[in-house]
Amino acid sequence: MAGEPVNVKEFQELARLVLPKMYYDYYEGGAEDQHTLEENEKAFHRIIIRPRILIDVSRIDMSTTILGYETSVPIIVAPTGMHKLAHPQGEIATARASAASNVIMALSFMSTCTVEEVASSCNAIRFFQLYVYKRREISAMMVQRAERNRFKAIILTADAPRLGRREADIKNKMIAPRLRNFDGLISTDVQLTDKGSNIEAFASENFDASLCWKDIGWLKSITSLPILIKGVLTQEDAIRALEEGVAGIVVSNHGARQLDYSPATINVLEEVVVAVEGKIPVFVDGGVRRGTDIFKALALGARAVMIGRPVIYGLAAMGEHGVRRVINMLKDELELTMTLSGCCSFKDITRGHVRTEQDGRLHCKL
Numbered sequence: 001m002a003g004e005p006v007n008v009k010e011f012q013e014l015a016r017l018v019l020p021k022m023y024y025d026y027y028e029g030g031a032e033d034q035h036t037l038e039e040n041e042k043a044f045h046r047i048i049i050r051p052r053i054l055i056d057v058s059r060i061d062m063s064t065t066i067l068g069y070e071t072s073v074p075i076i077v078a079p080t081g082m083h084k085l086a087h088p089q090g091e092i093a094t095a096r097a098s099a100a101s102n103v104i105m106a107l108s109f110m111s112t113c114t115v116e117e118v119a120s121s122c123n124a125i126r127f128f129q130l131y132v133y134k135r136r137e138i139s140a141m142m143v144q145r146a147e148r149n150r151f152k153a154i155i156l157t158a159d160a161p162r163l164g165r166r167e168a169d170i171k172n173k174m175i176a177p178r179l180r181n182f183d184g185l186i187s188t189d190v191q192l193t194d195k196g197s198n199i200e201a202f203a204s205e206n207f208d209a210s211l212c213w214k215d216i217g218w219l220k221s222i223t224s225l226p227i228l229i230k231g232v233l234t235q236e237d238a239i240r241a242l243e244e245g246v247a248g249i250v251v252s253n254h255g256a257r258q259l260d261y262s263p264a265t266i267n268v269l270e271e272v273v274v275a276v277e278g279k280i281p282v283f284v285d286g287g288v289r290r291g292t293d294i295f296k297a298l299a300l301g302a303r304a305v306m307i308g309r310p311v312i313y314g315l316a317a318m319g320e321h322g323v324r325r326v327i328n329m330l331k332d333e334l335e336l337t338m339t340l341s342g343c344c345s346f347k348d349i350t351r352g353h354v355r356t357e358q359d360g361r362l363h364c365k366l
């Protein structure tokens, strides 16, 4: 590639060039046939923007709030595991870049830097993603550590009772690195398989597949932080989450790494938004690679998007600077999209600014 990368895809290509194949495959891959992986992006491509003209767009206001916290753009850094495989500074580089760009970072439960290291690396609003282990006391202790270190919300990932089947990781015999948060508590040196992915083996040894709705009560009993549920893909689960009193929902298929042939997230966002009737904010992730994608998600009712792989690609390519570049590129693209669509602020972006495939079908029937 000649010159500096100018979009997320070019950062992906740079990441592919610099990373060992085992790690690149881990980051990039999805489950099984990777049908949903492809669809997460393609479903965005099938949504058309309906721009409005002759509106004064000389000033665009990009500021917004997420759970009451001010942020420069409706982007949250999604929780993704093990950043030190992408760059030696790991999650500290990601946290500093997020802080510099004034966006919220969600730290993965499976981080390679500790909660305390990330918290002390910079001053920023951070959320903490939670996996519930069979040894619940470990998860409870992590929630308390996050709370002590001023994380502002818990994101409970609810789509991973087991890890999805990621065939590249199986072929590469993907190795789980040391997770220093769990030093002295749990080892990533699992010896369950002599073949296959060690990450998968680690997850099946430790993740609690019995986690269910009643456990939201348990989580509430151990923390006073707001709880977001990540992994909702249906109106039924959205309504249930609402009944459990969560503070927000993340429409997510885990970057298509869990259940293949689950829907592209942008295709089910509206179903969830309609179900919650504006009572709590709805976020979405999966396949966001352009500012136009963010615009589409906002038009369909998302409060903000989360980005997973784009951040990793920036981190692998250029460390902290790369993550900043990726976030700022997406921000610039969103600003341009708003300008060219006649929207001066987020409240100006309406359902009428996009046409989905389903809308197309409705028109045909008329």
Ligand SMILES: Cc1cc2nc3c(=O)[nH]c(=O)nc-3n(C[C@H](O)[C@H](O)[C@H](O)COP(=O)(O)O)c2cc1C
Pocket (backbone or CB within 6 Å): 026, 027, 028, 040, 078, 079, 080, 081, 108, 109, 110, 129, 157, 230, 252, 253, 254, 255, 256, 257, 285, 286, 287, 288, 306, 307, 308, 309, 310
């Ligand atoms: C390499 C990788 C690691 C991930 N690790 C986690 C994790 O530890 N916890 C979690 O809740 N989600 C995890 N996810 C899912 C992301 O939070 C997010 O849902 C997904 O990456 C969004 O899709 P995108 O990568 O297309 O932006 C991971 C995703 C990737 C790609």
Ligand SMILES: CC(C)CC(=O)C(=O)O
Pocket (backbone or CB within 6 Å): 080, 081, 082, 110, 163, 199, 203, 254, 257
């Ligand atoms: C280390 C993994 C369990 C993190 C994860 O959720 C993922 O790879 O999708």
